[in-house]
Amino acid sequence: MYKITLIPGDGTGPEITEAVVRVLEATGVPFEWDVQNAGEDVYKEEGSPLPDRVLESIKKNKVAIKGPITTPVGKGFRSVNVTLRQTLDLYSCVRPCKIYKGARTKYKDLDLVIFRENTEDLYAGIEYEKGSDGAKAIIDVVQKMSDRVIRPDSGISIKPISVFGSERIVRAAFDYARKNGRRKVTSVHKANIMKFSDGLFLDVSRDVARDYPDIEFEDRIIDNMCMQLVQKPELYDILVLPNLYGDIVSDLAAGLIGGLGLAPGANIGGEYAVFEATHGSAPKYKGLNKVNPLAMMLSGVMMLRHLGEKEAAVKVDNAIASLIEEGKDVTYDMKPTPDDPTAATTSGVADAIIAKIT
Numbered sequence: 001m002y003k004i005t006l007i008p009g010d011g012t013g014p015e016i017t018e019a020v021v022r023v024l025e026a027t028g029v030p031f032e033w034d035v036q037n038a039g040e041d042v043y044k045e046e047g048s049p050l051p052d053r054v055l056e057s058i059k060k061n062k063v064a065i066k067g068p069i070t071t072p073v074g075k076g077f078r079s080v081n082v083t084l085r086q087t088l089d090l091y092s093c094v095r096p097c098k099i100y101k102g103a104r105t106k107y108k109d110l111d112l113v114i115f116r117e118n119t120e121d122l123y124a125g126i127e128y129e130k131g132s133d134g135a136k137a138i139i140d141v142v143q144k145m146s147d148r149v150i151r152p153d154s155g156i157s158i159k160p161i162s163v164f165g166s167e168r169i170v171r172a173a174f175d176y177a178r179k180n181g182r183r184k185v186t187s188v189h190k191a192n193i194m195k196f197s198d199g200l201f202l203d204v205s206r207d208v209a210r211d212y213p214d215i216e217f218e219d220r221i222i223d224n225m226c227m228q229l230v231q232k233p234e235l236y237d238i239l240v241l242p243n244l245y246g247d248i249v250s251d252l253a254a255g256l257i258g259g260l261g262l263a264p265g266a267n268i269g270g271e272y273a274v275f276e277a278t279h280g281s282a283p284k285y286k287g288l289n290k291v292n293p294l295a296m297m298l299s300g301v302m303m304l305r306h307l308g309e310k311e312a313a314v315k316v317d318n319a320i321a322s323l324i325e326e327g328k329d330v331t332y333d334m335k336p337t338p339d340d341p342t343a344a345t346t347s348g349v350a351d352a353i354i355a356k357i358t
């Protein structure tokens with residue numbers, strides 16, 4: 001029996017989660033779900049969007065699967081998703097981007113894996129509001145230490161990138177490459193402009209690459225990388241990126257494989273693992289039983305592999321592949337037009353997958 005922390009999330013999270021749980025249970029792998037709500041509604045009820053009980057549950061069970069959680073823009077509570085990754089030191093965000101036959105894509109073949117650093121960079125949450133004491137102090141220090149003037153009406157976000165943080169994510173990418181018979185790792189940065197943060201990430205990438213002579217290594221500047229991913233994505237295999245670029249390129253890559261409805265992910269640290277789709281809570285579709293559960297279902301497949309349940313993982317993955325290839329029981333985002341009347345519902349997709357695996 002696997003005891004797993006289950007965070008349904010908010011927005012469309014609960015309906016997607018329900019579909020995924022039904023599929024995971026249909027594999028016959030025994031699960032006991034430790035359901036822990038977090039997010040907007042919990043904030044209203046408990047005063048925190050991420051109460052300690054959620055973190056304690058993950059610490060106890062070591063493995064969690066979660067639906068998306070809304071983050072207020074520009075105000076309100078800090079992102080639950082980011083806090084979870086930082087507090088549990090889930091430093092590796094692993095996002096496979098594979099084209100399944102039958103998905104509506106501009107390309108035929110693609111099989112990329114993105115390794116996004118999950119704890120540092122502009123996501124560190126070290127920010128000072130315009131006019132605050134912190135902002136003023138930093139403006140003063142910068143003026144004293146360099147000839148640079150920061151305008152007094154500036155808000156400030158700090159971008160820390162460390163040797164420790166960079167080394168472990170780059171190593172995770174190379175270890176994955178080795179273990180999974182991959183050929184190449186590409187380190188992505190803007191070292192020409194941010195010499196001491198992205199430059200450090202690149203230097204560390206080069207150092208780590210020397211320990212893996214069997215895997216090809218190259219680097220790309222982020223802007224060029226985006227252009228190349230759109231023009232010739234087949235040239236790439238594993239990408240390793242600092243946090244912010246990893247976030248943006250993940251959505252770009254999701255677009256290449258048929259949309260966010262198909263892009264799974266895992267946040268993995270030394271002790272704990274939290275599985276979740278790349279997409280957010282898509283709140284405008286909340287309660288409509290409409291959005292695609294496949295991204296979270298594929299995250300569930302990653303969880304099964306993580307637990308060592310390879311047979312069940314392959315079974316669900318094959319069922320998803322066959323569902324996509326048939327193109328019948330798929331949600332609106334995978335149909336020729338979004339208003340296609342034959343589109344399946346969120347729960348309908350789960351029913352169709354369960355019919356294939358049982």
Ligand code: NAD
Nearest residue numbers: 067068069070071081260261278279280281282291292333
């Ligand atoms: P989003 O990913 O929720 O949605 C963007 C668009 O992508 C949607 O309008 C929809 O058209 C499409 N989409 C997303 N998921 C889909 C699915 N499963 N099936 C079909 N179509 C899908 O991004 P957003 O609108 O920028 O963010 C909404 C909220 O989610 C924000 O509060 C954001 O902070 C949060 N968010 C959470 C996570 C997370 O929980 N890890 C990740 C990203 C964003």
